[in-house]
Amino acid sequence: MTWKKLLIPLASVPVILLLAYGFRTDPKAIPSPLVQKLAPDFRLQAFDGGEVSLADLKGKPLVLNFWASWCYPACYEEAPLLEATWKRYKDQGLMMVGVDIQDKEANAREFLQRFGFTFPNAPDPGSKVSIDYGVYGVPETYFIDRQGRIAYKHVGALTPALMEAQVQSLLKGT
């Protein structure tokens, strides 16, 4: 086989390389316009009967997580991490709130019980809060700093490394 003929199969190489490059990009990574803006206020009735609102949490860094019991497997994967992070950092002033969207109450309560969530969780009647935050799917997590600005938004299940880095940077901020 001569070199010239080798060009026939080699012609396909650039296309394959370009497609391989595609793995390094994320077509869904459209930056949220809310990042670095003030987080929209909310006031919700929690599952345990109490009330949670952004206004009451002012001055504290907040991890705001949107989840649902039907969101399998992503929400199930990150749930233990949420509870562990909460237990570890609540004494350092971190706040955490879970918002359950578009769910059946019985299933949601079962979810809470299964993972033993001890931070406040609330349903979102009419999806009002999720719409305010531009939630695209579940899970989504918003990291809100002491000034009430959205510092970071994560789509999909959280990883321990990412959680650690974001929480540390929230706690460091003044």
Place this chain on the structure above:
Amino acid sequence: MISTLGHFVLFLALGMSLYAAGAAVYGARAGREDWLASSRNAILVNLCLVTLAMFLLEYALITSDFSIRYVANTSTRGSLTRYKIAGLWGSLEGSILLWAWLQSLFSALVVARYSDRHQAVMPYVQAVLQGICAFFLLVMTFAANPFAPSFPVPPDGRGLNPLLEVTDMLVHPLLLYLGYVGLSVPFAFAMAALITGRLSEEWVKNTRRWTIVAWLFLTGGIFYGGWWSYRTLGWGGYWAWDPVENASFMPWLTATAFIHSVMIQERKRMLKVWNLVLITLTFSLVIFGTFLTRSGILGSVHAFAEGPVGMVFLGFLALVLLFSLGLIAYRADRLKGHGELDSVVSRESAFLLNNVVLIGICFTVFLGTIFPLLTEAIRGTKISVGMPYFNRVSVPLGMALLLLMGIGPLIAWGRASLNNLRRNFLKPMVAAAAGAALLWVLGVRQAEALLAFFCCFFVIGTIALEFWTSTRTRAAATGEGFLQAFAALLLRTRRRYGGLIVHLGVVIAIIGIAVSSIYKVEHEVTLKPKERMEIGPYTVQFNDLQAGERPTHILVWANLTVLKGNTTLTELHPGQRFYPNQQSPFATVDARYHWSEDLYAILSTFERDGSSATIKVMINPMMAWIWIGGGVILLGVLVAVLPERRLAMLTVRAKTQPA
């Protein structure tokens, strides 16, 4: 239980596939018939195993066994059984299982059909087909296991995307998969021809029917997809040049080119390399399409969940391209064509031009599809390529294709005489010009529309003329009645006339596409109860809003009365469906479908107290003709491929029945 068993069965099937491929190659090399027989048996066992795996997953789906991760992801307890069944192809892992099953089934069919023929190439055909099958099994056993267990077991599943919970979902993906998998058969024969060096026209003849049937399924899948989109998605369109739509369109284009260019090879022994390249491209584009859908590298409405499978598919695509193009390069010296073009004015050159145009369209679609990736790689900016690009480049090329569709089948082989041209094309040309002039008088002024209609009339004219003169000649020669002569003609030269009927179907569909896109009327207004709107000749009255609970969702709908003049034409009930586990509502379209025009209604928004509703109404003229064209294409393909005896029986029965 099912989880372990299913995964185990997949492993066995993978082993069987690899063995079947290996035994076939070894048997052929060593001349051992016993190994070849063993390979054939292994293919049958493989089919049984994959079938078993599929039934296991279906059982888990139907019984809502959420301990299987895949089931939790694709169905909910409330789903209707038929949608639980459709869950098999509702998401990544299951769709690969379905694919593997079809691949295994087609391998077995090929083996059953050719067990006593084509001895020299069959082992390699088996090896290629089982190699492809093994790839899909490999994906499932190592990267995307459909039987992966879920832990913890969720109380209820996520369910299919509500857009997929429509009856069409049971048909559209199946048709596409049948088309994709069917195209692997001519590819396997082409590879076997290259490997064995039996490079005559044999492989082309052997696979003609397979290719056409696969093409029919692909065509059917594309048409059905458009139809589904039109009646379900609620934006009034049927084709959006979405990456995944393009992914099904590109292999269709190259397969269409292939079907035409093999005719030249059969007749003139030309274009040998070209045909091999075309079928390689076609199969590679099929794999490219599955890669696009499953890798998540491009944003698309069709995208499955992302995962490591993207890389695996890309690796396979690279393997297919390098292997098959490498084989072509290796055999290049022996692939010199025999004939040369005698004249530019000939059927050969018309077919060649048709190939050039089809590949041109395919290339522009390909470029548009991967362009966002290209710009991000080179300039780091995110862009999206939309309808305007695709329409602008494909409309003129499509028109060139239309003209060639009229010319190709009738122009003489070799060198067309002036007489041949005059006899076949003068009358259709004059008729088409007259038709276009008539439209101009009737008020059609857009140059593009007039040109499109001219081309369509021209093609219809050539087809009609061909049928008319041939039938008349036969009737005169045999003394048969006109209808009888027509039927006999269809039967005698089924391939040719079947093909012409397919062309007719394409033209009908194009007329539908052209008219419905140029003369679409759209109107959106907010109405209070009992208020009316006017659109075209219709009056639409909004009566009231209603809501009701359905098994999986809450439906809100508007009651509309459509009047034409003072007579009530129909009631329409467009609505919105609210699913507990979806962010935004889904539209329920309602329309009055009619052969002349569709009246299409969408409920855009509404006040919760029922005090008003925003309703979008469209008139889509001649939309039905797109689907009718699809039906005519189906008819034409059936005429072209149905076995001789079957058709003869049909006509005998028709004749013996008293009129």
